[in-house]
Amino acid sequence: MVFYARNGTPIDWNGDFTTLGEVRIVTLNGWAYGPAFDRARPQLRLSVANSVESGLKMVAHQHVQLFASNRRNTEPVLGRIGLAGQITMLPRVIEVQDGYFAFPRRVSSDALRKEFDAEFQRLVDSGELKRLGQRHEVNVP
Template structure:
């Protein structure tokens, strides 16, 4: 058969086979969609470098965080950008061998109503705490969660607003995503991060347990290792204001 006689449906299948569906929620400096519709962030740039090296086309989509995780768990998407690792998540998704950024996770409180924390969850019994839907906060928080009075918000902005108006007393989140929103909402004199930290969490790329592209996880691990060794990963992190482990 002549080349120009190859059925279009066959060509479409070939293109689809080399496409990676990348999902996530908006993470400051990691995975963002600009006003013109383009995607940007450290996670986006790393995947573009990977796609260029291995000949893939990327399709980026934004979802609420819990929904993005469900798409990876079911195998409907190929890559999830930026999840923290937990025992529960490792049962349903495959993590990259090494993380590519690190977050400080903290309680935010009203500056005029600072509860005593000191890293002891027994001190927080009865406190009204808001967390983010689908987030994990580390093993200590997970162990204490059943004894805490927790409600759930769907965005950092919503959690901060709940805190600012006094609907809750504490907001559990990370500083990378939250500090810019505090500034955007003009809450610098109203809310603050409380010491000590809840945890320090490393974040990864994640894939379905049985990836459609079987070589993808190992190839991405190699790219990250090469970039870390050359210093390119650290330079990319500085460009986006992100901390590298």
């Protein structure tokens, strides 16, 4: 998770949430930003958007100064709505979050789990998973 800001916004995000007390920040409805962010929430000036596009437009139109999001979901939208080069990611991360796959425990899902495991192993064995991780800048175990 990272912050995005308009180019030239004078915010020096150093990882200390107490420095953001007067900064207007938009988050996404239902997204998790990590335990440190959650502890800081009462001291932050937060707004909520329902989509990455809405969050970016709030920054572009100076309704907020920072947008808390992730690169994977945000970078493609920046280009699609014509804001690439106007809004940039701040270099310090908010939180690194691990992703997980989960499947139902029902017997009827056994075939799906086995098929997924086999395909995932094929991606690992062929090196494709590593290449995908590099291309999308995602750490792959």
